[in-house]
Amino acid sequence: MPSPYVRRRRLATELRKIRESRGLTTDELAKLDYQSRTKITRLENAQVRPDLAEVVTILEILEVTGRQYEKLFQLARDAAVKGWWDRYGSPMGPRQRLAADLESSAKTIRSYDQTAFPALLQTPEFISALVKLDESQGTLDYRPERMADARARRQKCLLSSDGPMYETVLDECMIRRLAVPPAVKAAQLRHLIALVAAEERITVRVLPCDGPIPGGFLPKASFYLYAFPASADPPLVVVDTVTTDLVLTERQEVARYTEVYNRLRQVALSSRDSLTFLGRLADRLTDEAGSDI
Structure with a gap:
């Protein structure tokens, strides 16, 4: 199983690069997504396990399509997986x-x-x-x-x-x-x-x-x-x-x-x-x- 933490960091880096390439700040993306700036920042800093539905919404806002969309969606799936250690809390x-x-x-x-x-x-x-x-x-x-x-x-x-x-x-x-x-x-x-x-x-x-x-x-x-x-x-x-x-x-x-x-x-x-x-x-x-x- 790929390390969820490692995939979370990769996803965070990719999302941040795409947002910046679209000329959007975290505040602007948060408004388009009807979310708080803090939530977007935590996602882009790999501080939280990603919510798949939320990632899909962000990819749609950023107009990500095709193979890039598939790649990022798979990253999000890997990053969201829970390991045996999560049961210990x-x-x-x-x-x-x-x-x-x-x-x-x-x-x-x-x-x-x-x-x-x-x-x-x-x-x-x-x-x-x-x-x-x-x-x-x-x-x-x-x-x-x-x-x-x-x-x-x-x-x-x-x-x-x-x-x-x-x-x-x-x-x-x-x-x-x-x-x-x-x-x-x-x-x-x-x-x-x-x-x-x-x-x-x-x-x-x-x-x-x-x-x-x-x-x-x-x-x-x-x-x-x-x-x-x-x-x-x-x-x-x-x-x-x-x-x-x-x-x-x-x-x-x-x-x-x-x-x-x-x-x-x-x-x-x-x-x-x-x-x-x-x-x-x-x-x-x-x-x-x-x-x-």
């Missing part, structure tokens, strides 16, 4: 809904993680430990049990026969500094090792904290690069910030983050050496956990 958390949507049709996912292990690769015990850390910072914008259930569903999709290629670069500083119980972290590390051994499509690399990264500045946040099978669906970047996820689609922005990722990957340990590193750290954490009993 807000209890799943807004960030996770976006991620599930993008993962549903991604061909490849590459990530740099400097704050936590990738959600797609987390154990239930590790998720619970992260929830406790999150609770210490304030009110949650999700229900932990629903979030964990949805995350398990995402992991199942990743491991399905048609799941995407997944590569992550884990910052060593994150691995060592994340304040979860040693036994839980050790189990998480062994889970990563087992996943990589069992799934050729999953690659984990560790970025050593003592190695310089030439070619430019250090990354300022975790980020995720998504590429999709359809050539018409452009790649995009999701940048993880403290309060929200930023979605970047401009070609230059995507290229810049791709270049940063490639620089990190070149300095990171090989997959084999990364697994060796994670195994040794897991053993050390297990010893620490045992000494605390």
Whole structure:
């Protein structure tokens, strides 16, 4: 299934271009459509799931016909589709809904993680430990049990026969500094090792904290690069910030983050050496956990 979010952004871009080519402002289109300017703006900014009847009306106002009409109508249909994540609603958390949507049709996912292990690769015990850390910072914008259930569903999709290629670069500083119980972290590390051994499509690399990264500045946040099978669906970047996820689609922005990722990957340990590193750290954490009993 094509990502509804990706198709929504494509539809928004196309509608905005056509409106501008007709010499209409959003206010003028809203008046012709008997709608509010805000509603048109939200549609053109991909902030809402499109209503098919409303899109048809706009296409008629803009005098779109023939193959262009068929193309845009199909885009609107794809953009309006609801995925399994929509059944979870807000209890799943807004960030996770976006991620599930993008993962549903991604061909490849590459990530740099400097704050936590990738959600797609987390154990239930590790998720619970992260929830406790999150609770210490304030009110949650999700229900932990629903979030964990949805995350398990995402992991199942990743491991399905048609799941995407997944590569992550884990910052060593994150691995060592994340304040979860040693036994839980050790189990998480062994889970990563087992996943990589069992799934050729999953690659984990560790970025050593003592190695310089030439070619430019250090990354300022975790980020995720998504590429999709359809050539018409452009790649995009999701940048993880403290309060929200930023979605970047401009070609230059995507290229810049791709270049940063490639620089990190070149300095990171090989997959084999990364697994060796994670195994040794897991053993050390297990010893620490045992000494605390």
